[in-house]
Amino acid sequence: MKTINRRSFCAGAAILGGSFALAGCSGTASKQADEEKPKGEIIETDIAVIGSGLAGEACALAAAQNGAKVVLVEKSPTLGISFQTSKGNVSIYQGVENEEFWQFVSETTDTMDEFLARFKKATETGKVDAPYPDYDRVKALMQASCETVNWVEKTGIDFIQSFTKEKVGTDTVWPDTSADASKAAGQLITEKMTAALEDAGVEILLEHEATELVTEDGKVTGVVLQSNGKTKTVAAKATVLACGGFGGSVDYLNEFVPSVEKIGFQYLGNAMNTGDGITMGKAVGAALYDNCWVIPFNIMPSRKLAEVDPSFATLVDMSMSTKPLEGGGVASKMLVDAQGKRFVNEAGPGILLASSMADHDVAPYYALFDSTNAEACEILEKGISTGDVIKADTIDDLASAMGAVALAETFASYQAFAEGSVEDEYGKSVEKAVAYGEGPYYLVSYVPSYVATMGGLKTDSDCRVVDDAGNAIEGLWAIGEITHRFMYNRSFVRHCSNSVGLSMGRLTGEAIAKDLA
Incomplete structure (x- = not known):
């Protein structure tokens, strides 16, 4: 499978009353053509968790803390690689129902109805005809969010106020890194979670790639791993897929969201998220979402421009890794399609711009620059040779030069x-x-960027993977990005993915372990 070179739901039995029965699930997995005996070295455990993002780490830790023997599998050389550079923001819901777990006192006490109204407004930006969000599941997860943060704090992290619901739509906290400002918040969380996993006795297998699920009589009984040319089989009573989305797979992108490659979206997420869990799940009859999408971040100069000079990464209004050049983004400029026509409010949220580009479907898209910003011009000149900067x-x-008959009229109107x-x-x-000054003028190719994907395996309200008939596949769960399509319609809600990933993991791990006890 081709991959792109680089650069989280479970309400839990306690909340929804769902059953995690390992032996009594309705439905079975479809058998693979030739079920085989375990391959290579056999590792026996209660629970195998595949993937060490926030959801996977939380699941493994909660399960171990509740008495289960756990193996955590990660194909990269380190745990939590997708989260290492994150600022660590976690959305929380703070209502009267969970006041004992509040992280800080808000200006006004929230209600779930008000929270869901704000959530709906955000996630339905650019809404499409899909049956999501599933607000029952959103409600249950966010109800658990403060308790989850309190649970994570027991690893030695102190979460402090970041944003308020009045500012970004959800109350938000992040890890206090003041004791060591050299560490990113995501790195701090990863270090603390890793130490907690080791203390809890979780067996951690790094640089082990999960390649197929083992089944017996229609039940998932483990997973086959590959590492340094050697094969191992983890025999498990429960297998939890937490191995991320499909953002790093060209094949899955072309299958699920073809506009990504057509327009040239840039992927800012973990390139190792190549849909491994989707591939394994499909092989045992798992149902897939049929309306996948991505989680846009902002818009930025094209891939060619980013490759010719890293400085192009400063010509954005918001950046994940570089300081934007003042006045270098598109918020105050004109954004046009291949015909030279505007199609969106350039100062709108990055999510809106990215979705509009995909929906408008008149690529390529360009931002118009004049020559008033010498620093920007110096960067733009370096891109002319690529063909993605047009100058006149x-x-x-x-x-x-562009072949856009509407550009002059669009410019005059702007x-x-x-x-x-x-x-x-x-x-x-x-x-x-800002009105344009004198030329020369530059049309610069801009594309959307995205940080994660929406899609993958369908699950029920207890995070059990289901087949096309909606029946649970015995022995198999999925959490995190691989299954969080139910959280959103078209747009994500800032920092909620981190929150639901942690809660999905905590509640799922705890529930499976208690059911096994």
Whole structure:
């Protein structure tokens, strides 16, 4: 499977009353053509967790703390690799129901109805006809969020206030890194979780790739691993897939979200997230979501430009890894399609811009720059040779060079709006617009970026993987990005994926362990 070169639900039995019975699940997995005996070295355990993101780590730790023997499998050389550089923000719901676990006192006490209203507004930006979010599951997970953060704090992390619901829609906390400012918050969480896993007796297998699920009489009984040319089989009473999404797989992207490759989305997530869990799940009859999408982040210069000079990464309004160049993004500029027409409020959320690019479907897309920012021009000049920067002295010449007949008219309309003569048809406020100065002018190819995917394996309210008939596949669970499509419609809610990943993992691990006891 081709991969892209680099650069989390469970309500739990206690919340929804769901059963995690290992022997009494309805439905069975479809048998593989030739079921084989375990391969290579055999490792016996109660629970095998595949993947060490937030969901996987939380699941393994909670299960071990509740008496289960756990093996945690990770194909990279370190745990939590997807989260290492994260700022560690975790969304929480703070209502009267969970006041004993509040992290800080908000200006106003939240209610679940109010929370869900804000969540709905955010996730339905660019809404499509899909039966998600599943608000019952969202409600249960967010109800558990404060208790989950309190649980994580027992590893030695102190979470402090980050954002309020008035600012970003959800109350949010992040790890206090003041004792060692050199560490990213994500790195701190990973270190503390790793130490806690070791203390709890979890067997950790790094650089082991899970390649297939083992079944017996339709029940998943373990997983086959490959490491340094050697094969091992983990024989487990329960297998939990927490191995991320499909953002690093060109094949799965072309199958599930073809607009990503067509437009040239840049992937800012973990390149090792190649849909391994999807591949293994499909082989045992797991149902897949049929309306997959990605989690957009912002828009940025094209792949070619990023490759020719890393400085192009500063020409954004928001960046994950570099400090944006002041005035270098598109919020105050004109964003046009291949015909030279505007199609969106450039100052809108990055999610809106990315979704609009995919839905508008008139790629390539360009941001128009003038020559007033010398630092930006120095960067832009380096991209001309790639063909993804088009330069001309006048707008008419630029329109000719680009073959965009509407560019000149679009430019005149934008100038009139930026100078306060007319209102903008796309709802951009005049305060966000800056009239263009003199040329030369540059049209710069911009594409959406994304950090994760929405899709993968379908699960029930107890995180058990289900088949096409909705029946649980015995012995198999999935948590985290591989299954969190139910959380969102088209847009993600800031920092909620971290929250639901942790709660999914904690509640699932705890419930399986208690059921095995």
